[in-house]
Amino acid sequence: MPSAPSNLPDLVTPAAAPGVAQLSRTLAVVSLLGLVILSVAWELWIAPLRPGGSWLVIKALPLCLPLAGLLKHRMYTYRWVSLLVWLYFTEGVVRAFGDAPPSRWCxxxxxxxxxxxxxxxxxxxxxxxxxxxxxxxxxGPSPH
Structure with missing residues (x-):
């Protein structure tokens, strides 16, 4: 019988930890959607750099790309999103200390x-x- 492809665990939720996988997936998807919504609202309505909206709203586009991978349990997506998110974290820190409210709150x-x-x-x-x-x-086989 042929062995299962090595990427099979990447495509399905492990049976041994469905609770952790489901909880972490839900948290990841909700926080990612929250970042997308916040980015759009922040730059268009809450505190745009210019009246009528800012081109910084395009920062939400890269956040939309990993959504399908997170919903499909793609391990690779979870790994690269954990790196991508630090760009947005850095922007948040810089703007939290440099902007006035309400941008600071965002x-x-x-x-x-x-x-x-x-x-x-x-x-x-x-x-x-x-x-x-x-x-x-x-x-391999046991030595005994």
């Missing part, structure tokens, strides 16, 4: 959502790795 919300997204991605990846590890076959 920046603080961005920081909180970034930290939640990062934690959810790390929890998801760690939980999935832990669940897959015991199921891996041994390297």
């Amino acid at each position: 920046a603080m919300a961005e920081i909180a959502l970034c930290l939640l997204l990062f934690a959810a991605c790390v929890l998801h990846v760690k939980g999935r790795q832990k669940a897959v590890r015991p199921a891996e076959p041994s390297a």
Whole structure:
């Protein structure tokens, strides 16, 4: 019988940790959608740099790309989103200390959502790795 492809754990939720995978997926998707909504609202209505909106609203576009991968449990997506989110975290920190309210409040919300997204991605990846590890076959026959 042929062995399962090595990327199979990337496509399905591990049976050993469905609660952790589902919780972390939900947190990741909710915080990612929160970042998208916040970015659009921030730059168009709440505190645009110019009256009528700002071109900075395009910063929401890269956040839309990983949504499908998160919903499909793509391990690769969780990994690269955990790196991408630090760009938005950095923007939040800079604008939290440099902007006046209400932009400062949006920046603080961005920081909180970034930290939640990062934690959810790390929890998801760690939980999935832990669940897959015991199921891996041994390297070869036993010496006995």
